[in-house]
Amino acid sequence: MSRRPLVREVPPTSWYFHRPTYLRYMSREITCIFVAAYCVLLVVGLQRLAAGPAAYEAFLLGLKSADSIVFHLLALAASVYHAATWFGATHKAMPIQIGENFVQPGVISGAHYVVWLVLSFVILYLAGVF
Amino acid sequence: MTPMKELRVQLEVLRYNPDTDTEAHFQRYELTCPEEWVVLDALNTVKAEIDPTLNYRWSCHMAVCGSCGMMINGTPKLSCHTFLRDYEGTVIRVEPLAHFPIERDLVTAPDDFMEKLKRVKPYIIPKEKKPISEGEYKQTPAQLMKFRQYSMCINCMLCYAACPEYGLTPSFIGPAALTLAHRYNLDSRDGGRKERQEVVATHEGVWECTFVGACSEACPAHVDPASALQQMKITSSIDWIVEHLIPGGNK
Numbered sequence: 001m002s003r004r005p006l007v008r009e010v011p012p013t014s015w016y017f018h019r020p021t022y023l024r025y026m027s028r029e030i031t032c033i034f035v036a037a038y039c040v041l042l043v044v045g046l047q048r049l050a051a052g053p054a055a056y057e058a059f060l061l062g063l064k065s066a067d068s069i070v071f072h073l074l075a076l077a078a079s080v081y082h083a084a085t086w087f088g089a090t091h092k093a094m095p096i097q098i099g100e101n102f103v104q105p106g107v108i109s110g111a112h113y114v115v116w117l118v119l120s121f122v123i124l125y126l127a128g129v130f
Numbered sequence: 131m132t133p134m135k136e137l138r139v140q141l142e143v144l145r146y147n148p149d150t151d152t153e154a155h156f157q158r159y160e161l162t163c164p165e166e167w168v169v170l171d172a173l174n175t176v177k178a179e180i181d182p183t184l185n186y187r188w189s190c191h192m193a194v195c196g197s198c199g200m201m202i203n204g205t206p207k208l209s210c211h212t213f214l215r216d217y218e219g220t221v222i223r224v225e226p227l228a229h230f231p232i233e234r235d236l237v238t239a240p241d242d243f244m245e246k247l248k249r250v251k252p253y254i255i256p257k258e259k260k261p262i263s264e265g266e267y268k269q270t271p272a273q274l275m276k277f278r279q280y281s282m283c284i285n286c287m288l289c290y291a292a293c294p295e296y297g298l299t300p301s302f303i304g305p306a307a308l309t310l311a312h313r314y315n316l317d318s319r320d321g322g323r324k325e326r327q328e329v330v331a332t333h334e335g336v337w338e339c340t341f342v343g344a345c346s347e348a349c350p351a352h353v354d355p356a357s358a359l360q361q362m363k364i365t366s367s368i369d370w371i372v373e374h375l376i377p378g379g380n381k
Contacts, residue, residue, distance in 0.1 A: 010298050
């Protein structure tokens with residue numbers, strides 16, 4: 001009897017359509033594009049600030065355009081989704097064992113939300129919002 | 131006694147005969163089964179009463195041996211643990227485990243997994259060997275709980291069939307083998323982590339994992355391979371920092 005195993009290749013560019021889990025994974029990966037784009041925007045802003053008041057004013061004016069507002073809303077949604085899914089997974093990477101038991105996942109992700117909130121207020125305070 | 135409810139079951143099973151076929155094809159079987167039956171029961175009935183040429187693996191029929199893993203409607207599952215009533219009124223598509231070569235019908239070749247399992251040294255490598263006369267290696271319940279979850283693996287390979295990284299990059303050591311490496315690394319009696327790191331902390335090891343998480347969803351033994359791999363990424367990163375960035379760290 002011959003042994004002739006059949007190998008079925010995974011389609012390299014469309015595999016993530018095969019299961020909802022894969023689609024959820026890819027949707028999270030795609031949010032990185034918005035996170036990266038926003039980082040680039042911040043760097044450009046810093047560069048404009050260094051170039052002088054006129055350049056910075058023009059940059060700020062550009063931020064008020066409709067395209068910019070749409071981008072910011074998309075980037076905000078993508079960042080929130082990225083952060084929430086990351087916080088939801090932190091208990092897997094960083095389990096905390098106390099005695100024989102492990103701290104509940106909700107406590108670990110909840111602590112991340114608290115730190116996020118506190119840091120956000122600190123940044124807003126430093127930015128002079130309050 | 132209330133009469134047993136019966137279901138009309140339609141199975142669409144992937145067939146491949148290495149002696150005659152160049153491609154796999156689906157074959158439809160229709161049968162009537164009691165509603166509390168599982169997919170494996172239906173396959174056993176097909177083999178006994180309709181088509182004795184159908185090939186598949188099974189053994190315990192109680193989700194312990196890990197032999198009857200198959201793709202059921204595209205999801206890796208143990209066929210002895212998948213109830214027909216959950217698919218009532220639909221055609222149940224049964225295929226061999228994804229990402230493994232098909233030997234015949236629903237039987238896959240597990241050679242690659244077995245080879246990778248050996249590479250991670252999934253056994254205790256004692257920190258210090260002592261003679262039997264000195265007694266057992268003791269462990270507290272807390273030390274046991276640290277790794278207990280990861281010791282529940284039944285080697286069913288569902289996590290490999292679920293993992294797209296393994297499908298795309300077959301050199302990936304994969305979820306179950308790496309999780310077992312983690313299980314022994316976490317064991318207070320073990321001193322073999324450094325040896326395992328040669329396989330674990332590589333591109334083919336944990337760094338091929340991109341945390342899709344499908345392995346943990348697929349696991350019938352409620353092991354969480356995704357968590358084991360992320361934890362090993364952290365410890366491997368700490369190793370690298372200690373070795374490369376801390377003076378005297380590579381001693």
